[in-house]
Amino acid sequence: MDFSNFTDGIYAIDFEFRPSHGREGNLPDTVCLVVTEVTQAATYRYWWDELRLMSSPPFPIGAKALLVTWFGSAEMDCMQSLRWALPLNHLDLYAEFRCLTNQHHELQKNSLIDALNYYQLPTIGHGHKEEMRLLILNGGGNTPEERDAILDYCESDVVATVALFNRMRCILDLPRALHRGRYMKAVSRMQHIGTPIDLPLLELLRSQWTILQDQLIQEIDQEFNAFEGRTFKVDKWEQYLHKNDIAWPRLDSGKLDLKDETFDLMAKIYPAVERMRNLRRSLSETRVHDLYVGEDGRNRCLLSPFKSKTGRNQPSTTKFIFGLPSWFRALIRPQKGWGLAYVDWSQQEFGIAAALSGDEVMKEAYHSGDPYLAFAKQSGAVPPEATKQSHKAERDQFKACVLAVQYGMGEDSLALRINQPVAKARYLLRLHNQTYSVFWKWSDSAVNEAVLNGKLWAGFGWFMHTAGHVNERSLRNFPMQATGAEILRLACIYITEAGIRVCAPVHDALLIEAPLEDLDRQIEIAQALMAQASRDVLNGFELRSEADVIRYPERYLTDKGRPMWERVMEMLGRPDQIDLSQTDVTTCGD
DNA sequence: TCTATATCACCC
DNA sequence: AAACGGGTGATATAGA
Numbered sequence: 001m002d003f004s005n006f007t008d009g010i011y012a013i014d015f016e017f018r019p020s021h022g023r024e025g026n027l028p029d030t031v032c033l034v035v036t037e038v039t040q041a042a043t044y045r046y047w048w049d050e051l052r053l054m055s056s057p058p059f060p061i062g063a064k065a066l067l068v069t070w071f072g073s074a075e076m077d078c079m080q081s082l083r084w085a086l087p088l089n090h091l092d093l094y095a096e097f098r099c100l101t102n103q104h105h106e107l108q109k110n111s112l113i114d115a116l117n118y119y120q121l122p123t124i125g126h127g128h129k130e131e132m133r134l135l136i137l138n139g140g141g142n143t144p145e146e147r148d149a150i151l152d153y154c155e156s157d158v159v160a161t162v163a164l165f166n167r168m169r170c171i172l173d174l175p176r177a178l179h180r181g182r183y184m185k186a187v188s189r190m191q192h193i194g195t196p197i198d199l200p201l202l203e204l205l206r207s208q209w210t211i212l213q214d215q216l217i218q219e220i221d222q223e224f225n226a227f228e229g230r231t232f233k234v235d236k237w238e239q240y241l242h243k244n245d246i247a248w249p250r251l252d253s254g255k256l257d258l259k260d261e262t263f264d265l266m267a268k269i270y271p272a273v274e275r276m277r278n279l280r281r282s283l284s285e286t287r288v289h290d291l292y293v294g295e296d297g298r299n300r301c302l303l304s305p306f307k308s309k310t311g312r313n314q315p316s317t318t319k320f321i322f323g324l325p326s327w328f329r330a331l332i333r334p335q336k337g338w339g340l341a342y343v344d345w346s347q348q349e350f351g352i353a354a355a356l357s358g359d360e361v362m363k364e365a366y367h368s369g370d371p372y373l374a375f376a377k378q379s380g381a382v383p384p385e386a387t388k389q390s391h392k393a394e395r396d397q398f399k400a401c402v403l404a405v406q407y408g409m410g411e412d413s414l415a416l417r418i419n420q421p422v423a424k425a426r427y428l429l430r431l432h433n434q435t436y437s438v439f440w441k442w443s444d445s446a447v448n449e450a451v452l453n454g455k456l457w458a459g460f461g462w463f464m465h466t467a468g469h470v471n472e473r474s475l476r477n478f479p480m481q482a483t484g485a486e487i488l489r490l491a492c493i494y495i496t497e498a499g500i501r502v503c504a505p506v507h508d509a510l511l512i513e514a515p516l517e518d519l520d521r522q523i524e525i526a527q528a529l530m531a532q533a534s535r536d537v538l539n540g541f542e543l544r545s546e547a548d549v550i551r552y553p554e555r556y557l558t559d560k561g562r563p564m565w566e567r568v569m570e571m572l573g574r575p576d577q578i579d580l581s582q583t584d585v586t587t588c589g590d
Numbered sequence: 591t592c593t594a595t596a597t598c599a600c601c602c
Numbered sequence: 603a604a605a606c607g608g609g610t611g612a613t614a615t616a617g618a
Contacts, residue, residue, distance in 0.1 A: 323611090410604095482608095
């Protein structure tokens with residue numbers, strides 16, 4: 001496959017846009033569009049009054065055309081707002097540049113300007129770019145001068161995109177580049193749909209939140225006097241400790257250790273500390289105003305595809321509902337007549353490790369349906385007839401050990417985590433080594449590859465540069481996490497292209513929505529496609545998935561989030577919002 | 591007063 | 603030197 005197949009032309013485009021009504025979370029309002037055919041360098045400029053009259057894009061999007069962009073999910077967001085169809089073939093230079101320069105020592109950022117500098121191509125300055133960005137954001141473009149300035153600026157980005165394309169085209173792995181471009185299209189579809197939020201309740205929460213905080217502090221802090229207004233003051237806490245003769249752990253720097261963990265530890269000796277711990281925890285979980293929710297009650301924000309070094313999406317944790325503390329998920333609620341499903345792969349990284357390493361014992365553990373208990377059995381620590389109920393304590397420890405290995409945890413940290421002597425942690429890690437020796441050899445080989453070649457590959461063309469010092473634990477984890485990201489991308493492609501409405505990706509999970517009468521069927525299809533994606537990436541090895549189902553008028557409330565949600569609803573005087581929260585679990589896979 | 595750093599809390 | 607992978611973001615404190 002090469003570029004000569006695109007006989008209808010290769011078009012670079014760039015939109016300028018701003019959120020509708022200036023409200024983040026709303027769909028974008030398109031300001032202008034510039035299109036250039038890359039070989040003929042023919043350029044076309046369109047202002048929004050022309051664009052809104054078009055029912056299809058002024059460039060070809062069929063099988064014989066190619067769309068070239070820098071961060072094309074944004075361009076396709078605009079196309080969807082204009083109700084245009086999306087291109088069949090898409091090449092995104094941002095995705096390609098991220099892939100080629102991942103963890104490259106000379107590169108810190110990944111803007112278009114950074115890419116142009118990297119290839120020593122001319123750029124407009126950061127200053128002008130920022131100036132134009134603000135002009136567009138603040139509703140500029142009403143005078144002929146401003147309009148020309150915005151179009152010129154938009155055109156300069158297209159010119160830069162074309163230059164970058166011509167510089168990069170000979171080094172691209174085209175089939176995989178088109179695959180990544182196809183993912184950018186799926187990203188745009190998800191960004192366009194967004195996650196349904198109970199907007200009236202969110203607004204109530206927002207309007208009352210400071211009052212709730214003040215109430216909480218006033219009630220609890222009179223015992224301690226450690227707060228000044230709404231902030232916890234270290235020196236005031238120190239005074240309290242001094243007055244009460246409490247010796248508090250300190251960091252190496254000499255400052256008080258204020259970790260939640262430390263409060264937990266000290267609460268065991270001084271029960272009053274527990275009350276302050278709870279107060280601090282509640283207050284730390286208060287990001288209600290930054291969440292992007294449009295006037296239609298949908299949480300929409302940039303998903304930041306390919307942003308992490310393993311290729312994961314990395315949306316802002318304050319703007320994205322799934323980045324907030326988990327009790328906020330109870331704000332997620334299907335629209336009337338609709339349902340939602342949060343579908344996630346079961347023990348994804350364990351399954352990936354088994355598949356990639358070819359460790360048959362590990363594969364068997366995955367296929368058993370309960371890898372943690374299987375590990376305990378395979379190592380001989382519990383009898384073959386042991387169950388989750390009969391050997392709960394053992395299972396918890398073996399589970400902690402499996403997770404520890406995936407993150408490269410050492411025996412000291414594991415001991416702390418499971419609240420056991422170091423010797424016990426050492427014993428568990430040794431059992432993992434012995435039971436899954438093939439996995440460990442494979443894990444060693446990743447470290448060797450990285451050190452010897454200066455690169456570490458994760459399949460489908462994603463890799464990171466490893467010249468210079470890289471943490472060994474990072475190298476061992478990279479193939480598993482990056483492959484997980486690859487499986488998610490493929491599943492997003494399959495499921496969005498099957499016409500299922502995907503609200504959001506969450507690393508090893510997807511939130512989908514459907515009318516209630518179609519919900520069960522669509523969950524089934526989504527799970528089948530998630531299994532398909534895992535097989536396609538893992539050479540036939542299938543990952544199971546589970547689904548939490550939320551049917552209107554239920555909200556998405558998990559066991560973890562329930563206590564805080566109930567507390568907040570009580571304080572808001574809305575105890576009626578507590579009980580509408582049942583979730584079922586279905587499973588799929590072998 | 592502003593910025594950089596350290597530390598912490600949250601997510602998977 | 604530390605020893606838990608990948609992140610974002612808030613806040614307190616220290617220093618310019």
